[in-house]
Structures are given as C-alpha cells and as structure tokens.
C-alpha cells in the first residue's frame with residue numbers, strides 16, 4: 001500500500017469497503033485539515049481614536065466573530081469527483097474560496113497538489129470593457145497560463161461556449177447567459193488538474209446544461225482530472241460524484257459516501273421544511289389539535305432514509321381521555337409526486353385505551369420505489385347517528401406528522417410503486 005493510501009481517513013475506508021471509491025491509492029491532490037474560518041462582523045463603530053481607546057479599556061471589541069467553518073477535514077484524491085453539499089449559508093462557498101486561495105484559513109491548513117482552476121464566482125477575472133477574446137486571455141493569465149498555452153486552448157474554449165461570432169464584441173454586450181458560458185468554458189477547457197465548480201449546473205440554458213452534463217460524464221472517466229463540485233442538485237451528486245461531504249452550520253456532518261451525503265441532505269431539507277411550519281404555529285393548540293386531543297404526534301422509530309429491504313417503523317403518540325372507543329386513521333402522502341399512496345381507511349384501526357398512549361406500526365418497503373413520504377394520522381370517533389361513518393376529532397398537521405424517504409439503487413424514480421404494481425390487460429373487442 002502506498003504512503004498516501006495509508007493516510008486515508010475513516011470515511012475513505014468505509015467508502016472503499018462498499019465499493020464506491022476507486023481512488024484511495026491515487027495521490028492526494030487536496031488535503032483540508034482542521035480548517036476553520038470566521039468573519040468579523042462590526043457591532044459598533046468607534047468614531048475616533050479617543051472612542052477606540054475608551055472601548056479598548058472597557059473591553060469592547062466593536063465586532064463579533066461569526067464562525068463560518070469549524071474543524072473541516074477531508075482529502076480529495078486524484079481522479080475524484082468530489083461533492084460539497086449543504087443548505088444555504090452552511091459555508092460551502094467560503095470553503096471553496098479557502099480551497100482556491102481567495103481566503104486564508106484562520107485555523108488548520110489546506111494543501112493543494114496540482115494546478116487548480118476555480119469557477120466559483122461569475123465575473124471574477126472578467127472585464128466588461130474588453131472583448132470576449134481579450135477576456136479569455138486575461139482570465140487565462142489570471143489562472144496562471146502563458147500566452148502560448150492560452151493560444152493552444154483558445155479555439156476549444158470558444159467552440160465549447162458556442163460564441164465564435166461574438167468573440168470580438170465587448171463583454172458588456174453579452175447576455176448574462178453568454179457571459180456564464182464563456183467563463184465556464186474557460187474554466188473547464190483550461191488544462192488544470194483540479195477543477196473547482198460552484199453551482200455550475202444551475203447556469204446556462206437547457207442546451208448548454210446538456211453539454212455540461214456530457215462534459216461531466218466524460219471528465220468523470222478521466223483518472224487524471226479531479227473535480228470539486230458544490231451543488232444543491234442531489235441527482236448530480238449521485239450521478240457524478242464518487243465522494244462527498246455534507247456541511248451543516250459550518251461543520252462536516254457526513255464525509256465519504258456520496259449516497260449517504262445526498263440522502264442525509266434530503267432529510268435535512270425535509271426537517272427544515274417541517275421546522276419552518278413549526279414556527280408558524282399560533283393559538284393555544286397546534287393546528288389539528290384541540291382540548292379533546294391535545295397531543296397527537298407520529299414518531300419515527302427507524303432511520304428515516306431506508307432501502308426497499310427495510311421496514312419503516314413508527315408510533316402514533318396521543319392524548320385522549322374520553323371513555324368511548326375510537327379509531328386511528330393513517331394516510332401516506334407521496335411528497336414529490338403528490339397524492340396519497342396508502343390509506344388505512346377511517347374505521348379500520350379501532351382502539352380503546354385512554355390517557356397518554358403510543359401505538360406502534362410497521363410498513364414494509366418492498367413495494368416502494370424511491371420517493372419522499374409523509375405519514376399523517378387522524379383520531380376519529382363513531383358518528384352517533386350513522387354507524388358506518390366516523391367523525392374526525394383531531395389530525396396531525398405538517399408540524400406533528402412524520403416523514404421518511406426510500407432510496408434504493410435498484411429503484412427508479414417512476415411514479416408507480418414497484419415495477420410490478422401495474423398490470424395492463426388487453427380488453428376484448
């Protein structure tokens with residue numbers, strides 16, 4: 001085993017064991033160890049030297065430190081397609097700027113071995129008063145390429161950007177899409193070793209995105225090129241990356257397996273959506289609850305990201321003190337595709353315990369295709385006049401329901417549950 005492979009961290013080992021990572025024996029091209037970054041946000045301004053002195057004697061700093069990144073550790077090997085994922089404001093762009101040498105870390109260090117080409121902020125290194133051609137040369141020079149090197153890659157850049165007819169026009173006359181195309185083409189066609197890209201999939205029109213798509217597919221196969229990609233697009237992470245990290249509030253919370261990272265990100269987003277709804281609560285009881293049923297909650301008892309070999313276990317926890325029998329009705333919504341996937345029916349689960357109760361359930365996932373699901377429940381009582389009918393007493397809303405997701409490599413994103421769920425029968429004439 002090489003020295004580099006000997007240095008691999010726990011995440012690398014895990015990933016290589018489940019067969020996703022092929023590059024652990026390749027050289028480390030980027031090493032991020034114990035990196036921290038904070039920004040100073042001004043709180044009050046001293047208006048002069050005297051004020052500054054008074055503040056100093058009182059211990060008033062005049063700024064507060066916002067820790068944007070804390071103890072970030074990971075390694076990227078040559079040939080990796082490495083994803084950096086996280087919600088808005090989690091610190092991804094700051095991390096890319098540190099990797100690209102735009103910022104200096106306040107703690108830890110970053111080692112880059114190879115020529116790094118960043119595409120992280122549009123407009124950096126471009127001058128609107130210069131022509132497209134001049135901008136290619138300017139940008140290439142800023143990236144550290146010689147004139148001869150830029151001459152050699154110029155045609156390739158222009159043809160990828162499909163801007164042949166516009167190269168002698170000033171950049172300020174380009175549409176924003178054209179500017180993105182040119183900047184992106186310079187970044188990817190420049191012969192660097194490590195390409196650092198921020199949200200590139202979100203730029204350009206559909207045709208250009210398709211082109212980027214096939215470019216990514218080809219670069220993924222090139223063992224000498226390394227890509228570091230920041231994206232919110234989990235299908236891109238699953239499709240291109242062999243490794244990824246998930247950053248939350250400035251810390252790496254998942255490191256290594258790109259599927260784990262993508263799944264956890266989905267879960268974090270689902271949780272955040274739910275929290276947003278929680279914050280909207282008003283009145284004495286949460287929506288759906290009342291003095292008869294002051295508490296009704298669905299709790300996940302299993303992991304919330306599962307494969308079709310798993311079962312999802314959950315419990316309905318509630319408070320109900322009236323002496324009559326009652327019913328629990330449970331429905332499962334398909335969050336992305338819409339619609340109800342399953343419904344127990346209003347009077348199938350009859351219960352008679354009272355007080356604070358918990359009832360456990362299990363859903364086998366064999367028949368599920370990939371998707372995000374929301375379980376909702378209602379507590380119902382028999383209608384006094386019609387024994388066939390139930391009346392809803394309380395229901396879970398978005399703040400007390402439960403979510404889970406099915407992610408299985410064997411499954412597709414079809415709307416239907418399971419490939420065998422639908423049978424089309426030919427009818428007689």
Ligand SMILES: Nc1ncnc2c1ncn2[C@@H]1O[C@H](COP(=O)(O)OP(=O)(O)OP(=O)(O)O)[C@@H](O)[C@H]1O
Nearest residue numbers: 039040066068086087088089090091092093094095
């Ligand atoms: N130059 C700066 N000065 C002060 N605070 C900053 C600076 N740059 C970023 N921040 C703060 O650092 C935090 C992380 O920002 P960053 O842009 O790295 O997040 P991000 O994960 O890239 O977000 P997004 O997905 O929205 O691009 C944010 O709270 C942001 O306000």
